[in-house]
Amino acid sequence: MRDFHEAPHAIYGVEKWGKGLIVVTEEGEIGLRNPLAPAAPAVSLPGILRDLELRGIRAPMLLRVSSYLENEIRHINESFAEAIARVGYRAPYRGVFPIKVNQQAQVIDRIVEFGRPFSHGLEAGSKPELVIALAHQLAREALIVCNGVKDVEFMRLAVLSQKLGFNTFIVLESPKEVDTVLEVYEETGIAPLLGVRVKLTNQISGKWEESSGDRSTFGMNTDQLVAVVDRLRDAGLLHCLKLQHSHLGSQVPDVNDVRRAVGEACRYFTELTREGAPLGFLDLGGGLGVDYTGEKKAVDNSINYTVEEYCANVVETVAYAMDEAGLDHPALITESGRAVVATSSMLIFNVLESTLYDAPDSPAPRADDHHFVTDLAAVHGYLTADRLQECWNDASFYRRELRSLFHRGTVDLRQMARAERIYLSLMARIKALVDLSEGDSGVEEQLEQLADIYHCNFSLFQSLPDVWAIDQLHPIAPLQMLDQPPTRRAILSDITCDSDGKVDKFILADGVSPSLPVHDLPEDTPYYLGVFFVGAYQETLGDLHNLFGDTNAVTIDLRPDGGFDLLHEQEGDTISEVLSYVEYDPNDCIAAFRKLTDQAISDGTLQAADRKTILDAYRASINGYTYYE
Numbered sequence: 001m002r003d004f005h006e007a008p009h010a011i012y013g014v015e016k017w018g019k020g021l022i023v024v025t026e027e028g029e030i031g032l033r034n035p036l037a038p039a040a041p042a043v044s045l046p047g048i049l050r051d052l053e054l055r056g057i058r059a060p061m062l063l064r065v066s067s068y069l070e071n072e073i074r075h076i077n078e079s080f081a082e083a084i085a086r087v088g089y090r091a092p093y094r095g096v097f098p099i100k101v102n103q104q105a106q107v108i109d110r111i112v113e114f115g116r117p118f119s120h121g122l123e124a125g126s127k128p129e130l131v132i133a134l135a136h137q138l139a140r141e142a143l144i145v146c147n148g149v150k151d152v153e154f155m156r157l158a159v160l161s162q163k164l165g166f167n168t169f170i171v172l173e174s175p176k177e178v179d180t181v182l183e184v185y186e187e188t189g190i191a192p193l194l195g196v197r198v199k200l201t202n203q204i205s206g207k208w209e210e211s212s213g214d215r216s217t218f219g220m221n222t223d224q225l226v227a228v229v230d231r232l233r234d235a236g237l238l239h240c241l242k243l244q245h246s247h248l249g250s251q252v253p254d255v256n257d258v259r260r261a262v263g264e265a266c267r268y269f270t271e272l273t274r275e276g277a278p279l280g281f282l283d284l285g286g287g288l289g290v291d292y293t294g295e296k297k298a299v300d301n302s303i304n305y306t307v308e309e310y311c312a313n314v315v316e317t318v319a320y321a322m323d324e325a326g327l328d329h330p331a332l333i334t335e336s337g338r339a340v341v342a343t344s345s346m347l348i349f350n351v352l353e354s355t356l357y358d359a360p361d362s363p364a365p366r367a368d369d370h371h372f373v374t375d376l377a378a379v380h381g382y383l384t385a386d387r388l389q390e391c392w393n394d395a396s397f398y399r400r401e402l403r404s405l406f407h408r409g410t411v412d413l414r415q416m417a418r419a420e421r422i423y424l425s426l427m428a429r430i431k432a433l434v435d436l437s438e439g440d441s442g443v444e445e446q447l448e449q450l451a452d453i454y455h456c457n458f459s460l461f462q463s464l465p466d467v468w469a470i471d472q473l474h475p476i477a478p479l480q481m482l483d484q485p486p487t488r489r490a491i492l493s494d495i496t497c498d499s500d501g502k503v504d505k506f507i508l509a510d511g512v513s514p515s516l517p518v519h520d521l522p523e524d525t526p527y528y529l530g531v532f533f534v535g536a537y538q539e540t541l542g543d544l545h546n547l548f549g550d551t552n553a554v555t556i557d558l559r560p561d562g563g564f565d566l567l568h569e570q571e572g573d574t575i576s577e578v579l580s581y582v583e584y585d586p587n588d589c590i591a592a593f594r595k596l597t598d599q600a601i602s603d604g605t606l607q608a609a610d611r612k613t614i615l616d617a618y619r620a621s622i623n624g625y626t627y628y629e
């Protein structure tokens with residue numbers, strides 16, 4: 001049972017998962033704190049939405065907070081610098097941002113800008129991502145690390161970019177790639193900056209367990225590494241092998257796994273150095289997690305460490321191993337993506353309507369009621385807090401009987417509708433009593449089947465693909481009315497016609513719940529919900545299910561004195577745009593539709609005077625937003 005004196009919003013656990021960035025204001029609204037100006041007051045998120053609406057920007061929208069991105073870039077770089085200074089580590093940290101985690105220009109441009117003072121670079125896993133990386137002015141010492149399968153074109157571009165001052169590393173993923181390296185070397189005469197991707201045998205626990213260890217699809221085993229070293233030596237290019245890479249996985253829940261994997265990586269580093277490779281860079285890939293639930297535990301969607309601890313673990317482990325082996329300390333690289341961008345975006349949408357699984361009142365009894373309807377209504381007479389389960393059982397029994405009578409034709413539609421309404425009014429009273437009674441967890445659990453459905457203006461498949469695909473949890477909370485106790489419990493359904501398009505797991509103060517506490521929908525103002533920490537992976541993995549396109553995307557900066565600046569607005573896809581993604585030419589569609597109207601006029605089913613109205617409606621739709629307006 002929750003403390004009676006707690007604030008009404010305590011149930012959401014914002015204090016637990018909000019990381020001090022997302023808070024609840026005195027007015028009962030979600031507020032955004034500026035981590036770069038701790039003294040500044042929190043900026044009301046509904047206030048930001050009101051302001052954006054005046055400018056013509058509406059939900060659903062993706063809100064990117066540039067200050068959060070800057071904060072995370074600083075945080076990871078300063079945490080490494082602090083650990084390096086404390087341990088007496090004798091080489092720098094040179095982080096790179098993996099472009100695949102969020103390729104949006106608005107995001108990458110800012111990562112490059114905020115990263116410049118720290119010589120933070122970029123990681124490219126494909127040719128298009130390298131093209132993006134090379135369109136940026138990085139700090140002189142910053143690195144570009146190229147992973148992934150590479151053809152001649154990819155390697156040629158990587159090698160040639162050195163001429164422009166880029167420090168572009170080609171990480172070899174297989175012995176076969178050595179052939180490509182040699183081909184490009186012969187062609188250009190430029191000595192490549194090479195790395196090797198090592199497959200660690202340590203299994204990392206968590207959601208991405210399978211992407212680590214022996215069966216990982218990336219990286220080379222010891223046999224392949226030896227082959228690469230031999231071939232590079234034979235070709236006279238072993239002196240180019242300066243970097244060792246191993247990707248630990250993603251969202252590693254347990255910091256002890258990080259320590260073990262880094263220890264193993266150091267063994268390879270030592271051995272490859274003994275083989276004659278002048279390694280100077282140790283790249284530990286991604287894996288630094290985000291505590292989505294705020295639990296601080298080594299479980300899915302949480303982590304049992306802070307960024308500071310992660311950095312300290314990496315630096316200490318490498319320092320110890322290198323000292324032990326008598327080697328110079330290598331520059332440390334991590335390719336943290338999720339931890340850098342996840343917190344900086346939030347998805348905001350309005351609730352369109354609700355399907356309620358209770359009813360406020362019970363219809364009055366009637367003389368011609370079927371006796372089961374009378375029995376069902378009679379449950380109202382003995383429903384008290386100490387007889388909840390019994391009343392639940394009785395109500396369910398009578399309803400079931402009535403349903404089968406309805407199916408057999410003994411009970412008619414109106415009689416059945418009265419029965420449903422009586423049943424739902426009983427459920428309303430049971431729901432209300434459960435909150436007052438203590439520890440009646442059996443009934444509470446059963447009540448989850450009666451959670452309302454709040455229909456929301458977004459597509460799970462477009463905006464939260466990982467929620468659909470891999471059970472990713474993101475904190476979700478109403479943005480307003482948080483000074484009032486929530487009155488209902490709901491699951492969220494999106495506007496696709498797919499029964500999978502729903503959210504039914506929510507992070508609350510007490511743990512994960514199958515329903516979200518919500519308020520009765522206000523009559524005259526929108527009821528907004530926010531899904532937080534969606535900056536990593538969601539945007540590009542999202543798809544066009546039902547042809548719902550990109551939402552509006554807005555980038556803001558929190559001002560040091562409170563308030564916000566609008567930095568950039570990207571209008572969401574129009575219907576015309578999503579049609580072209582599936583190879584429809586919007587002009588052809590208009591032409592085809594026009595032909596049908598002319599046909600209808602010839603057939604006499606459409607008046608010539610109505611043609612314009614109908615064509616205008618079609619054109620307006622094709623130019624409109626794919627979401628509910």
Ligand SMILES: *Cc1c(COP(=O)(O)O)cnc(C)c1O
Binds near residue numbers: 125288337
């Ligand atoms: C995906 C990926 C990353 C990013 O991992 P995070 O856990 O998001 O930090 C880093 N390096 C490589 C090679 C990757 O494939």
